Amino acid sequence: MSEAAAAVQPIDPSAIQEMIEALAHFGAWGETGVSRLVYTPEWEAAQDRVAAWCAEAGLEVERDAVGNVWGWLRGSEPGRAIVTGSHIDTQKPGGRFDGALGVVAGLAAVRAVRERHGTPRRTLCEEEASRFARTNFWGSRAATGMIAPTEADRMRASDGPTMAEIMRDVGLDPERIPDAARDDLGAFVELHIEQGPLLEAAGLAVGIVETITGYRQYWLELRGSANHAGTTPMDLRRDPMAGAAEIVSGVIDTAQRMGRPAVTTVGRMTVEPNGRAVVPERVGFTVDARHPDPAALATLLARHEGRWTEVAERRGLGLSVRVDSDRPPRPCDPDLVETLAASAAEAGLPAMRMTSGAVHDAMQFATVCPVAMLFVRSRGGVSHSPEEYTSPEDAAAGVEILARALARLAT
Ligand SMILES: [Zn+2]
Numbered sequence: 120m121s122e123a124a125a126a127v128q129p130i131d132p133s134a135i136q137e138m139i140e141a142l143a144h145f146g147a148w149g150e151t152g153v154s155r156l157v158y159t160p161e162w163e164a165a166q167d168r169v170a171a172w173c174a175e176a177g178l179e180v181e182r183d184a185v186g187n188v189w190g191w192l193r194g195s196e197p198g199r200a201i202v203t204g205s206h207i208d209t210q211k212p213g214g215r216f217d218g219a220l221g222v223v224a225g226l227a228a229v230r231a232v233r234e235r236h237g238t239p240r241r242t243l244c245e246e247e248a249s250r251f252a253r254t255n256f257w258g259s260r261a262a263t264g265m266i267a268p269t270e271a272d273r274m275r276a277s278d279g280p281t282m283a284e285i286m287r288d289v290g291l292d293p294e295r296i297p298d299a300a301r302d303d304l305g306a307f308v309e310l311h312i313e314q315g316p317l318l319e320a321a322g323l324a325v326g327i328v329e330t331i332t333g334y335r336q337y338w339l340e341l342r343g344s345a346n347h348a349g350t351t352p353m354d355l356r357r358d359p360m361a362g363a364a365e366i367v368s369g370v371i372d373t374a375q376r377m378g379r380p381a382v383t384t385v386g387r388m389t390v391e392p393n394g395r396a397v398v399p400e401r402v403g404f405t406v407d408a409r410h411p412d413p414a415a416l417a418t419l420l421a422r423h424e425g426r427w428t429e430v431a432e433r434r435g436l437g438l439s440v441r442v443d444s445d446r447p448p449r450p451c452d453p454d455l456v457e458t459l460a461a462s463a464a465e466a467g468l469p470a471m472r473m474t475s476g477a478v479h480d481a482m483q484f485a486t487v488c489p490v491a492m493l494f495v496r497s498r499g500g501v502s503h504s505p506e507e508y509t510s511p512e513d514a515a516a517g518v519e520i521l522a523r524a525l526a527r528l529a530t
Contacts, residue, residue: 127235130227130518132511138223139215139514141168148212152505153219157208157249157257158186158285165207169222169247176230178245184295185261185286187248192229194242194529199305199488201528203228203521204246205480206258214507216312220495222247224310224518231522232529239529241305248480255444257282259483264300271296306455307484308524310493310517312509314477316500324513325470325520327459328492331482332380332475333416333448334409339366339427342437345392345400356398360390362434363402369426370406374419380474381419383408411448411474449482452489455524459491462523468516477502491524493517 145165146155155161166188173180173190181189191200205221225245232239248258260266271283271293283293318326341359367385374383388404408423410416424440431438456472463470473494481490495517498508 128231130231130515130522132515135220135223135227135514135518136511138172138226139219142207142219142223143215146209149505151215151508152212153209153215154212155207155209156211157251158289158291162208162249163289166247169207169226172226173245176226177233178229183262183301184291184298185258185266186289186291187246187258187262187299190226190229190245192233192239192243194239196240198241199303200242200244201525202244202246202304202307202484202488203309203525204244204248205309205311206250207247208249208251210251210503212505213503214501214505216497216507216509217314217502218250218311220312220509220514220517221310224514224521227518228310228522228525231518232526235522236526236530239526241529242303243525243529250480255478256480256483259480261296261299262301262304263483263487264297265483265486266296268297301487304484304488306452306488306528307481307490308455308459308493308521309479309481309490310495310521311479312502312507313494313497313500314502314507315497317473318471318494318496319498319500321471323469323471324496324516325463325468326473326494327456327463327470328451328475328481328494329456329472330411330451330474331449331479331485331492332409332411332477333413333446334407334478335416335420335445336443337406337408337423338403338441338443339406340401340403340437340439341366341431342401342439343399343434346398348396348398351398357435358398359402359436360399362430362436363388363404365430366427367404369430370408370423373422373426374408377410377415377419380476381408381410381415382476383419383423405443409476411476413448416448446478446482449485449490451481451491455489455491455528458524458527459493459520462527463520466516466519466523468520470520493521 146161178190203225206218274282343357
């Protein structure tokens with residue numbers, strides 16, 4: 120070990136914990152939960168806190184046209200920035216760690232790089248791009264220029280204001296959304312809680328993501344004939360519930376037989392007229408199917424689509440299928456993955472290679488620059504819930520790897 124390496128101050132777990140707890144006050148929900156939706160007063164307060172921390176750390180603070188916070192540590196050489204960060208908005212309610220840990224970790228890592236190495240050669244940046252808006256990834260899609268000009272006017276909660284109105288309420292101008300698009304991003308590395316059980320099962324604090332899963336989300340509607348549940352013989356029915364039951368069990372079974380990491384979920388269903396003694400007229404439901412391998416994803420989707428076409432035809436049911444979102448798998452940049460692996464080895468922290476079954480901001484940034492992700496163990500694999508928990512020691516292990524990786528890239 121060189122003298123410089125021997126002098127490295129380890130990342131302090133209690134400092135990470137204090138920042139997580141400080142953010143958890145904004146939108147606190149019960150004992151351990153947080154409910155902090157984008158553009159609410161609690162979100163603004165949390166943004167202000169992050170901006171203040173960045174300023175205290177000597178970073179140059181920028182807030183862009185959609186409210187993303189960027190904290191810049193200018194390098195001694197020109198060129199695109201190495202960026203780290205995540206989101207501070209939450210599910211309703213969510214926990215303290217989803218997103219927030221990546222923001223806190225990014226700040227701690229950038230600070231550590233400067234303490235250990237002084238001014239970096241390349242510019243480093245810590246960013247916050249809130250994502251759980253009415254459509255996903257609002258902040259990172261704005262930063263990568265992927266929000267359509269009319270989107271803020273079209274997006275609306277069922278009976279609420281439009282995104283444009285919500286933005287105006289917090290002093291942002293929706294006309295300026297295109298100004299948030301950047302061309303100065305050279306790489307994006309996101310630290311995030313795993314939100315799954317694999318690290319815990321492996322007894323490891325940290326994982327390195329090789330691929331972020333691809334997925335397609337459908338809304339299916341089956342139409343038959345509503346009729347009396349007592350007087351209509353089984354052989355004379357066109358029952359969309361019978362078709363839905365076959366399709367639902369079929370797609371779930373298909374993913375199960377394909378094996379890990381294939382996953383298919385039916386999470387929402389509506390029935391009309393929704394009566395106890397009525398054969399339904401319509402049954403609608405979601406299908407969410409994911410796989411990180413492009414060929415396997417295509418196979419999974421083809422089997423699902425074949426299944427519902429066959430069932431609807433055989434049962435004489437009307438079928439309509441809408442694709443609500445469709446994203447191919449995004450491999451992380453191989454060089455960045457190796458940088459993270461080398462940093463973990465250097466820090467003496469074992470880290471497993473894994474795929475991400477959840478989608479993340481990094482997936483959006485992958486359209487404009489190389490990306491990579493670090494996962495930190497989630498207790499019980501729980502996330503998007505007040506129960507989510509990551510220990511300060513595990514978080515500090517992730518920050519240590521992130522700081523070393525940023526140093527390798529920027530100094
Ligand atoms: Zn998240």
